[in-house]
Amino acid sequence: MKKRLFLLFLFAITITISCNAVLKEKDLDNTLSILRNELTTYHQEQKKRQMKYKNSSELIRKNLFSILAKSNQNALMLYSQKPEYVFDLAYACHEATDQFSNFRKSSLPFRSYITQLDSEIARYDSLVNSLSSMPTFALSDKAKVNRNVCLTLAVSIRNNMTENKSMLQDYIKYYNLTENHLKSLNDYANGRYSEIQNNIFRNGGENYFSILANLGTQVSKTTETVNDKYRSSKKLHSQWDSRMIFGLFVSILFYGIIAILLNMLAIRFLMPKKFRSEQFMLKRPCIMMATSTITFAILIGIIRSTVNQNFITMASNLLVEYAWLLGVILISLLLRVDGKQIKSAFRIYSPLTLVGFIVITFRITLVPNDLVNLIFPPVLLLCTLWQWNVIRRHNEKIPRSDMFLTYISLLVFATSVVCSWIGFTLLSVQMLIWWIMQLTCILTISCLASWMSEYAAKHHLEEKPINKTWIYRLLLKVIIPLMAISSILISIYWAADVFNLSDQMMRIFTTRFIDVSNFSVSISSIATVLALWFVFAYISYITIEFMRLHLMNIDSRTAASRNVMGKNIVQVVVWGTWLLISLTILHVSNTWLVVVSGGLSTGVGFASKDILENIYYGISLMAGRINIGDWIECDGTRGKVSSISYTSTMIEATDGSVIAFQNSQLFTKNYKNLTRNHGYELSVVNFGVGYGTNVERMKKVVTDAIEKLHIPYIDKEKQPSVLFKEFGDNSINFKFVCWVDVTKQVVTESMIMESIYNTLNENDIEMPFPKRDVYIKEMAK
Numbered sequence: 001m002k003k004r005l006f007l008l009f010l011f012a013i014t015i016t017i018s019c020n021a022v023l024k025e026k027d028l029d030n031t032l033s034i035l036r037n038e039l040t041t042y043h044q045e046q047k048k049r050q051m052k053y054k055n056s057s058e059l060i061r062k063n064l065f066s067i068l069a070k071s072n073q074n075a076l077m078l079y080s081q082k083p084e085y086v087f088d089l090a091y092a093c094h095e096a097t098d099q100f101s102n103f104r105k106s107s108l109p110f111r112s113y114i115t116q117l118d119s120e121i122a123r124y125d126s127l128v129n130s131l132s133s134m135p136t137f138a139l140s141d142k143a144k145v146n147r148n149v150c151l152t153l154a155v156s157i158r159n160n161m162t163e164n165k166s167m168l169q170d171y172i173k174y175y176n177l178t179e180n181h182l183k184s185l186n187d188y189a190n191g192r193y194s195e196i197q198n199n200i201f202r203n204g205g206e207n208y209f210s211i212l213a214n215l216g217t218q219v220s221k222t223t224e225t226v227n228d229k230y231r232s233s234k235k236l237h238s239q240w241d242s243r244m245i246f247g248l249f250v251s252i253l254f255y256g257i258i259a260i261l262l263n264m265l266a267i268r269f270l271m272p273k274k275f276r277s278e279q280f281m282l283k284r285p286c287i288m289m290a291t292s293t294i295t296f297a298i299l300i301g302i303i304r305s306t307v308n309q310n311f312i313t314m315a316s317n318l319l320v321e322y323a324w325l326l327g328v329i330l331i332s333l334l335l336r337v338d339g340k341q342i343k344s345a346f347r348i349y350s351p352l353t354l355v356g357f358i359v360i361t362f363r364i365t366l367v368p369n370d371l372v373n374l375i376f377p378p379v380l381l382l383c384t385l386w387q388w389n390v391i392r393r394h395n396e397k398i399p400r401s402d403m404f405l406t407y408i409s410l411l412v413f414a415t416s417v418v419c420s421w422i423g424f425t426l427l428s429v430q431m432l433i434w435w436i437m438q439l440t441c442i443l444t445i446s447c448l449a450s451w452m453s454e455y456a457a458k459h460h461l462e463e464k465p466i467n468k469t470w471i472y473r474l475l476l477k478v479i480i481p482l483m484a485i486s487s488i489l490i491s492i493y494w495a496a497d498v499f500n501l502s503d504q505m506m507r508i509f510t511t512r513f514i515d516v517s518n519f520s521v522s523i524s525s526i527a528t529v530l531a532l533w534f535v536f537a538y539i540s541y542i543t544i545e546f547m548r549l550h551l552m553n554i555d556s557r558t559a560a561s562r563n564v565m566g567k568n569i570v571q572v573v574v575w576g577t578w579l580l581i582s583l584t585i586l587h588v589s590n591t592w593l594v595v596v597s598g599g600l601s602t603g604v605g606f607a608s609k610d611i612l613e614n615i616y617y618g619i620s621l622m623a624g625r626i627n628i629g630d631w632i633e634c635d636g637t638r639g640k641v642s643s644i645s646y647t648s649t650m651i652e653a654t655d656g657s658v659i660a661f662q663n664s665q666l667f668t669k670n671y672k673n674l675t676r677n678h679g680y681e682l683s684v685v686n687f688g689v690g691y692g693t694n695v696e697r698m699k700k701v702v703t704d705a706i707e708k709l710h711i712p713y714i715d716k717e718k719q720p721s722v723l724f725k726e727f728g729d730n731s732i733n734f735k736f737v738c739w740v741d742v743t744k745q746v747v748t749e750s751m752i753m754e755s756i757y758n759t760l761n762e763n764d765i766e767m768p769f770p771k772r773d774v775y776i777k778e779m780a781k
Contacts, residue, residue: 032147225371293326630675637651639654682737695732701759
């Protein structure tokens with residue numbers, strides 16, 4: 001339908017193409033000559049398009065009639081459905097709403113084309129009037145001929161446009177008729193959809209205890225309903241009668257056997273022996289089931305593409321979806337579970353896969369409500385007991401993640417049993433199909449995440465720089481989280497599609513359940529904002545890492561502090577952008593934001609005075625005054641800078657404590673950067689010797705002794721020296737001066753003082769110290 005209507009779209013454009021305009025020429029004769037050439041060219045092109053249009057107009061008209069006929073067919077199907085045939089009714093409603101949706105998507109702006117044609121016709125009317133009223137007595141013979149030819153061509157072009165307009169108006173009439181009919185069908189189908197939703201989620205039906213109390217009556221009623229629905233007529237051949245359903249299940253059995261045989265032969269004869277390891281042999285049954293499922297899905301897909309039959313199309317789509325679900329479960333088990341655990345893991349998921357097949361069978365055969373209400377609750381109860389039994393017997397033999405999922409499956413089973421036995425059987429079907437879809441998505445994502453973890457560990461990706469691992473980070477930090485978010489919506493959407501409620505579910509996703517003048521929220525908007533959070537988190541992370549790598553290549557010593565400043569700027573920009581986009585998605589009014597921010601700005605401004613001051617000084621520090629790893633001294637505290645933020649600077653003091661200085665404190669107390677220049681600090685060790693000591697000899701022995709220590713923390717470029725300090729009361733005082741590594745000053749000074757003490761003692765050089773003589777005078781008695 002879209003392709004055929006697109007032909008009409010192309011035609012509508014071509015018929016409104018104007019001829020080239022004539023500009024001011026040398027004189028009127030030359031202008032008429034050029035106009036004649038332009039009109040002749042356009043008239044010939046119009047004749048060609050007119051022929052093509054006449055050939056395609058009948059096809060377009062038939063296409064509109066075909067759409068109208070299909071809408072009548074959908075109307076008969078929709079209006080004839082009984083309320084107790086929920087699957088049939090849901091299918092009919094889906095066909096009606098789907099046709100209306102497709103028709104609206106491929107609709108064309110006919111009226112705008114009519115407006116363009118009216119404009120062109122009016123222009124050519126003016127051209128015809130101008131040529132008709134043109135005085136001929138002042139024209140040359142050649143100009144008269146050109147004028148007559150131009151008039152004839154302009155009249156012909158105008159008439160062709162008028163004829164095209166008339167045809168387009170006929171199409172508008174057919175189009176409006178079809179649109180109105182489809183719209184009425186769509187409105188009716190949406191009303192019936194509402195009834196189905198109410199029956200599933202609100203009203204329910206007769207509880208199963210009442211059914212058991214009147215079992216004979218219910219069985220008779222159900223038998224009559226089944227016979228009425230699946231009775232085939234020998235005179236009429238429908239695409240939906242019981243013979244087609246029986247033939248489909250025979251085909252499923254046939255192609256299933258074919259798929260199994262093909263994979264058995266392939267594994268037995270084509271599989272190289274080197275791949276037949278112990279693990280392969282343990283997993284062989286599950287491998288055969290997985291490959292057979294994939295092969296079966298391919299065969300069904302081939303049938304779907306080659307057979308044009310409504311029932312086969314619907315059934316094939318459902319079977320391919322179920323094959324995908326089963327295949328994902330099996331492949332996930334093969335990749336994640338050890339060979340000794342594979343059988344237990346498969347048995348854990350068997351009840352759920354069986355229930356999934358039962359639901360798909362109900363959907364394919366369009367089972368009546370009476371039959372579903374009669375047989376599904378006890379089947380569901382048996383499957384719940386089966387699930388509990390396999391958990392009890394095999395839960396210790398499977399991975400912990402699968403153990404957690406099996407308990408959730410048991411909880412879903414139990415909830416579904418309760419719903420089905422109190423009368424909400426269709427709701428229990430909906431819950432089960434949702435969990436099967438959600439479980440499939442979870443296993444798909446967990447399998448991908450597990451494979452990525454193994455790949456990262458094998459290639460040591462966590463240790464490699466960001467320029468070699470950004471794709472891995474993209475998959476890990478963006479793609480997998482987005483898959484997790486979308487899996488929730490997709491599983492709900494697929495569960496609704498069992499009852500052909502997918503369009504209604506999309507409407508629910510986009511409905512604003514909070515909708516006020518300055519704020520609105522829907523499920524899709526929440527999912528979008530959450531998904532964008534992961535995207536912007538990755539952008540922030542990748543930008544910071546690339547910036548850090550770039551700064552390390554430029555100057556590794558200042559890279560840490562510069563990276564802190566750049567990191568803060570990147571985070572403000574990235575998360576500010578995310579916030580603005582999120583507010584736009586949530587339809588937060590800009591006026592409301594301005595009013596709120598204006599009201600808060602005054603109070604926040606006064607309250608944040610000190611914060612802003614610290615931020616200003618923080619930017620000054622991060623600009624290069626202090627780098628992470630520098631040793632500074634402030635307020636008598638010495639230590640290494642461990643981090644710099646906009647408000648404070650963290651220092652690891654020499655005594656092991658961690659101290660936070662506000663950035664403004666560092667400036668007001670005049671901090672000292674001990675490693676800003678070269679990382680060495682002038683160290684002075686004071687000592688004294690007795691009067692009468694040979695000063696030159698003392699200096700030499702002290703200097704030689706310290707040089708023999710070969711202390712690595714003393715700057716080699718600046719030689720240490722012994723300087724005369726003062727004449728003391730009891731000694732001649734000297735100071736040993738050297739440049740020492742800031743980080744090793746205490747250790748170095750200790751080594752120097754110990755060496756001076758030992759050297760002076762070994763060379764019998766006196767080191768005077770204060771002495772006091774105490775005299776005890778005996779008192780006279």
